[in-house]
Amino acid sequence: MLSWAPTPSHAAAKIQHLVSPGGIEAWFVQDATVPLIAMEYAFGGGSAQDPADKAGVANMVADLIDEGSGDLDSQAFHERLDRRAIELSFSATRDYFRGSLRMLKDNKDEAFDLLRLSLTSAHFENADVERIRTQLLSGLRRDTSNPGALASRKFLEIAFDDHPYGRQASGTLESLPTITVADLKDYVRRVLARDTLRIAVVGDIDAVSLGKLLDRTFGGLPAKASLTPVADIEAVKPPQRAFIPLDVPQTVVTFGGPGIRRNDPDFMAGYVVNHILGGGTLSSRLYREVREKRGLAYSVYDALLWMDHSALFVGNTGTRADRAGETVAAVESEIRRMAENGPTQQELDEAKSYLKGSQMLALDTSSKLASALLQYQLDRLPIDYIEKRNAIVDAVTLDGAKRAAQRLWGQGLITVIVGRPPATAQPAAATAPPSTNQPKAN
Numbered sequence: 001m002l003s004w005a006p007t008p009s010h011a012a013a014k015i016q017h018l019v020s021p022g023g024i025e026a027w028f029v030q031d032a033t034v035p036l037i038a039m040e041y042a043f044g045g046g047s048a049q050d051p052a053d054k055a056g057v058a059n060m061v062a063d064l065i066d067e068g069s070g071d072l073d074s075q076a077f078h079e080r081l082d083r084r085a086i087e088l089s090f091s092a093t094r095d096y097f098r099g100s101l102r103m104l105k106d107n108k109d110e111a112f113d114l115l116r117l118s119l120t121s122a123h124f125e126n127a128d129v130e131r132i133r134t135q136l137l138s139g140l141r142r143d144t145s146n147p148g149a150l151a152s153r154k155f156l157e158i159a160f161d162d163h164p165y166g167r168q169a170s171g172t173l174e175s176l177p178t179i180t181v182a183d184l185k186d187y188v189r190r191v192l193a194r195d196t197l198r199i200a201v202v203g204d205i206d207a208v209s210l211g212k213l214l215d216r217t218f219g220g221l222p223a224k225a226s227l228t229p230v231a232d233i234e235a236v237k238p239p240q241r242a243f244i245p246l247d248v249p250q251t252v253v254t255f256g257g258p259g260i261r262r263n264d265p266d267f268m269a270g271y272v273v274n275h276i277l278g279g280g281t282l283s284s285r286l287y288r289e290v291r292e293k294r295g296l297a298y299s300v301y302d303a304l305l306w307m308d309h310s311a312l313f314v315g316n317t318g319t320r321a322d323r324a325g326e327t328v329a330a331v332e333s334e335i336r337r338m339a340e341n342g343p344t345q346q347e348l349d350e351a352k353s354y355l356k357g358s359q360m361l362a363l364d365t366s367s368k369l370a371s372a373l374l375q376y377q378l379d380r381l382p383i384d385y386i387e388k389r390n391a392i393v394d395a396v397t398l399d400g401a402k403r404a405a406q407r408l409w410g411q412g413l414i415t416v417i418v419g420r421p422p423a424t425a426q427p428a429a430a431t432a433p434p435s436t437n438q439p440k441a442n
Contacts, residue, residue: 015373015383018201020211022219026199027373027383028210031366035105037203038367040374042096044196047169048230048309049187052162054179056171057187058092060132064184065090067128069117074128077114086111088118094165095230095308096378097191102367105204108213116217119192124181133176140173147418148316150244151254154416155314158242159235159256165310193225194218200373202366232309234258239412243421251324251419252316255331257411259304259311260404262379269396269404271304275351276343277335277405278302278315283350289334290317296327306379313408321420328415339409342402356390 018028047058066081066088068074081088087102088111103111143149153168160166171179197218201210235258260270278286278301290300302315319327343351363369363386376385 015386016207017383018207018211018214020214022215024194024197024199024211024214024218026201026210026214027377028200028207029202029366029369029373030204030206031202032204034366035204036366037101037103037105037108037111037201037205038370039101039199039201039203040098040367040370041101041197041199042098042374042378043192044095044225045097045187045191045227046093046095047167048094048164049191049228050164050167050169051183052164052167053175054171054183055167055169055175056136057179057183058097058191059170060129060136060176060179061184061187062090062092062097063132063136064124064128065122065188066118067132068123068125069121072117073123074125077117080110080114084110086114088115090118092169094169098374100367108205108209112213112217116220119218120220122188124184126181129181129184133179136171137173137176140170140176144173145246145248147244147246147248147250147252147318148254150246151252151316151416151418154242154244154418155254155256155414158240158414158416159312160233160310161236163233163310164230165233165307189222190226193222195224196227197221198374198377200370200377202370202373230309235310235312236414237411238414240414242416244416244418245421246418247420248418250318251321251417252318253324253328253331254314254316254416254418255328255413256302256312256314257408257414259306259313260407261311262306264311266400266404266407267306268392269400270408272348272351272355272393272396273338273343273401273405274302274304274313274408275355276347276401277338277409279351281354285334285338286315286317286331290327290330294326294330296323296330300331322422324417324419325422328417332413332415335409335413338405340406342398342405345398348396348398348401352393352396355393359386359389 014029016028018026045058050057066077068077072080084107085104086107087100089100091098099115101111101115156166199214238257260267275281276285278284281287284301286300286302290296291298297317297319300315300317302313305312305314315331317327317331362372382388
């Protein structure tokens with residue numbers, strides 16, 4: 001049903017900057033191909049607004065805000081969603097409290113009303129809070145034996161120290177038990193406000209009807225958020241290395257360092273050259289060197305990650321414990337070679353061609369298009385960015401790619417290794433694919 005596949009120019013031509021009668025703004029694409037509506041939205045704040053000693057508040061709010069609201073308890077609320085096939089979800093990133101709403105056109109009034117209830121009158125009943133807290137604590141206990149989770153946590157601690165970005169967004173075994181209902185309600189009061197709200201809507205609805213729904217849904221929220229300022233931060237300067245002993249069959253290696261901010265003139269050059277190095281395709285340099293030539297890992301990748309106040313590049317691979325040192329050396333060698341010499345012209349041309357073509361897949365459903373339009377707003381890009389994006393990719397020169405490679409990888413790596421100490425490691429029959437984190441839309 002969600003098979004609409006616009007070309008970039010088609011999508012851009014149809015994007016409207018909608019302002020509701022009450023002043024709620026949204027980027028909007030009207031499309032009646034199928035009777036569906038997809039909305040993505042975000043409030044500034046995210047887990048960076050968690051109190052320093054109570055990591056996990058934003059994440060708990062995201063899990064609890066649809067567990068009963070208004071005159072509906074948790075069961076009745078979810079029965080209403082299920083009966084109308086309404087998809088309603090919430091999540092917290094470092095910088096944003098995000099939400100997603102999808103529905104059939106005929107169910108739009110009920111869907112938006114249930115969202116309004118969640119945002120304005122969530123119950124946070126003690127029984128629901130304790131149920132969700134128990135689930136989250138169970139997940140954190142599992143993470144204590146998950147090498148990927150341990151590596152990610154340690155990497156952020158090294159990169160950002162005591163900055164909010166260095167805290168665990170999901171909370172810790174120590175912090176979650178201390179979070180109270182008052183903390184959850186205080187987060188909602190401070191963060192969910194109209195001045196930081198960004199919205200993207202794609203689907204079978206006209207602008208007038210959508211404007212009325214946006215006013216009814218978001219108009220009752222506070223006009224202005226009360227956010228704690230978050231300082232800009234540069235990730236710690238490499239090289240840094242940490243080892244966490246864990247008796248598991250496969251050793252996980254997480255590596256990275258300071259990245260390039262989204263508003264930096266070198267960002268797109270960095271994005272293109274990172275695709276060449278380890279951007280997730282079978283033709284990347286890291287994949288060829290680590291897997292194809294040496295057979296050290298099932299998968300290896302790295303990605304640029306950008307936030308409002310910092311940026312990183314982060315990579316991951318998994319290997320046998322007795323070959324972890326060889327794997328790290330291969331990764332470091334290839335990254336150093338890229339930093340010193342940059343890509344070839346052929347590599348640059350092929351990467352640019354791939355990235356331009358892959359944009360089509362990034363916009364092949366209404367939900368994907370809504371997500372992309374929201375991300376472009378959060379990245380403070382112009383409303384016609386979809387039209388301009390391929391030209392920006394084309395404008396990346398070989399000199400620019402080499403400059404970005406030196407900026408990204410010239411200092412070395414932050415490396416975290418989780419697994420058996422090499423002296424006690426036993427060869428495994430095969431490696432399993434490591435857990436991955438998907439990069440954001442670009």
